[in-house]
Amino acid sequence: xxxxxxxxxxxxxxDTYGGIVKAxxxxxFSVESGQTxxxxxxxxxxxxxxxxxVTGLIPMPPGRITAGSAKLxxxxxxxxxxxxxxxxxxxxxGMIFQDAMSSLNPTMCIGDQIAETLEVHRGYSHAxxxxxxxxxxxxxxxxxxxxxxxxxxxxxxxxxxxxVMIATAIACKPSLLIADEPTTALDVTIQAQILxxxxxxxxxxxxxxxxxxxxxxxxxxxxxRVAVMYAGQIxxxxxxxxxFYRSAHPYTLGLKLAMPSHSGGEDHRLRPIPGSPPxxxxxxxxxxxxxxxxxxxRVCQSDNPPIFTLDEGHFSRCWQQHPQHTGASEGLxxxxxxxxxxVQA
Amino acid sequence: MWSYTVKRILQGIITVWFIxxxxxxxxxxxxxxxxxxxRATNETIRANLEARYGLDKPLLExxxxxxxxxxxGDFGISFTQQNxxxxxxxxxxxxxSATLGVLAVMFAALGGILMGALTALYRNRLPDYIxxxxxxxxxxxxxxxxxxxGQLSLVNxxxxxxxxxxxxxxxxxxxxxxxxxxxxxxxxxxxxxxxMRSSMLEVISSDYVRTARAKGVPAARIFTRxxxxxxxxxxxxVLGPAIASITTGGFVVELVFAVPGLGRYFxxxxxxxxxxxxxxxxxxxxxxxVFMVILVDLVYxxxxxxxxxx
Ligand SMILES: Nc1ncnc2c1ncn2[C@@H]1O[C@H](COP(=O)(O)OP(=O)(O)OP(=O)(O)O)[C@@H](O)[C@H]1O
Ligand code: SF4
Ligand SMILES: [Mg+2]
Numbered sequence: 316x317x318x319x320x321x322x323x324x325x326x327x328x329x330d331t332y333g334g335i336v337k338a339x340x341x342x343x344f345s346v347e348s349g350q351t352x353x354x355x356x357x358x359x360x361x362x363x364x365x366x367x368x369v370t371g372l373i374p375m376p377p378g379r380i381t382a383g384s385a386k387l388x389x390x391x392x393x394x395x396x397x398x399x400x401x402x403x404x405x406x407x408x409g410m411i412f413q414d415a416m417s418s419l420n421p422t423m424c425i426g427d428q429i430a431e432t433l434e435v436h437r438g439y440s441h442a443x444x445x446x447x448x449x450x451x452x453x454x455x456x457x458x459x460x461x462x463x464x465x466x467x468x469x470x471x472x473x474x475x476x477x478x479v480m481i482a483t484a485i486a487c488k489p490s491l492l493i494a495d496e497p498t499t500a501l502d503v504t505i506q507a508q509i510l511x512x513x514x515x516x517x518x519x520x521x522x523x524x525x526x527x528x529x530x531x532x533x534x535x536x537x538x539x540r541v542a543v544m545y546a547g548q549i550x551x552x553x554x555x556x557x558x559f560y561r562s563a564h565p566y567t568l569g570l571k572l573a574m575p576s577h578s579g580g581e582d583h584r585l586r587p588i589p590g591s592p593p594x595x596x597x598x599x600x601x602x603x604x605x606x607x608x609x610x611x612x613r614v615c616q617s618d619n620p621p622i623f624t625l626d627e628g629h630f631s632r633c634w635q636q637h638p639q640h641t642g643a644s645e646g647l648x649x650x651x652x653x654x655x656x657x658v659q660a
Numbered sequence: 661m662w663s664y665t666v667k668r669i670l671q672g673i674i675t676v677w678f679i680x681x682x683x684x685x686x687x688x689x690x691x692x693x694x695x696x697x698x699r700a701t702n703e704t705i706r707a708n709l710e711a712r713y714g715l716d717k718p719l720l721e722x723x724x725x726x727x728x729x730x731x732x733g734d735f736g737i738s739f740t741q742q743n744x745x746x747x748x749x750x751x752x753x754x755x756x757s758a759t760l761g762v763l764a765v766m767f768a769a770l771g772g773i774l775m776g777a778l779t780a781l782y783r784n785r786l787p788d789y790i791x792x793x794x795x796x797x798x799x800x801x802x803x804x805x806x807x808x809x810g811q812l813s814l815v816n817x818x819x820x821x822x823x824x825x826x827x828x829x830x831x832x833x834x835x836x837x838x839x840x841x842x843x844x845x846x847x848x849x850x851x852x853x854x855x856m857r858s859s860m861l862e863v864i865s866s867d868y869v870r871t872a873r874a875k876g877v878p879a880a881r882i883f884t885r886x887x888x889x890x891x892x893x894x895x896x897x898v899l900g901p902a903i904a905s906i907t908t909g910g911f912v913v914e915l916v917f918a919v920p921g922l923g924r925y926f927x928x929x930x931x932x933x934x935x936x937x938x939x940x941x942x943x944x945x946x947x948x949x950v951f952m953v954i955l956v957d958l959v960y961x962x963x964x965x966x967x968x969x970x
Contacts, residue, residue: 372870372873372874402876405875406876410871410874412867412874414867417867418871419868420872420885421966422964431877432875432876435875436876469965483871483875484874
């Protein structure tokens with residue numbers, strides 16, 4: 316079975332005054348219909364760039380896709396506006412962003428902004444698109460939708476605006492919804508409501524969701540699969556159980572220890588990961604996490620680890636997984652027979 | 661919006677009253693008066709005139725007479741031109757100034773908005789560099805220099821072509837209006853271009869334009885529906901002051917191009933200390949500008965829902 320979205324070997328750079336930022340250095344992931352993939356990682360690790368370069372939203376220039384492929388149902392579409400006559404953005408793939416207030420046009424009424432997608436992709440008349448927009452507002456549970464449709468963003472609360480963004484994104488029934496930190500700016504109760512809404516919409520429509528987040532509790536609640544990003548690469552990916560119970564990469568472990576836990580007893584204190592991510596102008600030759608890793612070995616300095624397959628669908632980019640590494644790897648999930656998928660210099 | 665409108669109009673009335681009072685006081689503190697000029701008047705005429713204008717009365721009383729007349733829309737009779745009411749002067753010459761001014765404002769606004777948007781879209785590329793160089797010229801070179809240069813090149817052009825492409829000066833037809841209106845609007849156009857450019861740059865990199873692209877809206881529609889409308893907002897807010905600067909700039913340009921506008925009369929009246937004409941035109945111009953600024957504010961409020969719905 317081919318995945319709905321399959322991205323492989325994605326490399327993206329940005330020209331800046333300080334030099335070339337290597338934002339993505341070979342990123343692979345895939346999403347199945349009806350599933351949710353969570354992408355986690357520190358600020359600046361390349362989560363947004365990964366999704367925005369797939370959909371052609373990064374500014375080019377200064378941005379540049381130097382290598383890679385992105386396939387929708389097996390068909391290459393990277394760098395294209397349309398695939399099989401359907402526009403990628405807005406029609407096949409819907410997107411919502413972190414700050415809903417600034418993501419909506421301040422001088423256009425809510426209904427018009429939702430309707431625009433339908434006018435553009437479905438050729439609806441304005442009247443037809445607008446009445447459909449009201450139905451969509453109803454669907455994302457905005458009370459008095461007909462009246463609200465004529466209002467402007469400044470008349471809405473943050474949570475309401477994120478619902479509007481969702482309504483806009485799903486207007487054309489996309490097969491994939493990309494949600495880039497959709498709840499980071501919202502308080503906890505509103506956050507829960509938005510996540511519930513996303514889940515029930517997913518159940519209704521069968522769309523896939525890529526959820527970018529910093530928050531592991533959101534991951535635990537929403538995700539089927541998880542990709543952990545660090546310095547422009549995916550360092551571990553697997554099912555949500557793999558990531559939480561069989562963490563194979565020291566960075567994943569670090570993220571988990573840095574997460575507040577409700578059940579943690581006396582000895583569970585937050586342990587932030589010391590240090591900071593490497594300079595993306597000249598990423599290190601070896602493992603990018605080397606500087607901060609308490610298990611670093613000599614080989615980590617000189618060679619970037621390849622991707623090791625641990626189990627079906629569980630991958631990790633760490634030398635600890637090398638079959639010949641027999642030292643103690645306390646707390647890390649390890650497979651003695653882990654095999655190498657790809658060897659890089 | 662209604663209470664906002666009423667508030668703005670009340671503010672406007674107070675401003676005009678203030679202008680009228682300040683003009684009145686200023687005029688009464690200027691040494692000399694039109695009645696004591698060389699072309700002197702004999703004692704009886706002088707006394708009659710003083711009585712006619714109430715100049716023999718105490719200052720406060722004169723003030724009330726002046727305000728009372730003005731409230732009825734009567735600016736009095738010119739001191740230096742025979743038998744001409746200030747109202748007639750305004751009625752006859754203001755339309756000329758207004759036509760010129762409106763044309764200049766249109767040139768400035770359309771040119772500024774289009775060129776500003778263009779420079780932003782072509783940021784750091786050739787069209788941007790060329791236009792921004794012209795903008796710096798437009799802002800730093802005074803309009804009378806452009807006026808003279810414009811006339812000079814027209815003279816050469818007409819000579820070269822062997823017929824009159826555009827008249828060099830005078831008034832009457834649309835062809836007379838083009839060059840003076842352009843010269844008059846140039847400085848403001850440059851200023852608006854710069855403003856529009858920075859506002860457009862901000863809009864281009866805004867989150868809601870990214871959303872529009874994420875929705876798959878074609879670039880042309882993003883430009884008209886999302887970028888232009890939002891980027892134009894700050895330009896509209898300065899249109900009031902822009903109209904004011906074009907109006908006052910008109911005094912000079914009218915003189916250079918021999919345009920029979922009100923500005924020329926105003927300058928003349930100041931030179932001749934023609935009290936009534938000075939006060940009349942000053943108050944009239946003041947009221948006109950206040951009206952335009954309020955109008956611009958209201959238009960802005962109507963366009964921007966954040967103001968309209970407050
Ligand atoms: N327009 C741009 N110009 C230059 N560099 C950029 C640009 N956009 C992103 N980058 C760089 O790409 C890298 C990845 O950025 P990205 O926004 O994807 O991070 P992120 O993982 O989404 O972080 P956050 O959690 O803060 O959103 C960063 O180092 C950033 O500096
Ligand atoms: S490769 Fe080495 S440095 Fe990198 S995470 Fe694994 S052990 Fe740590
Ligand atoms: Mg991001």
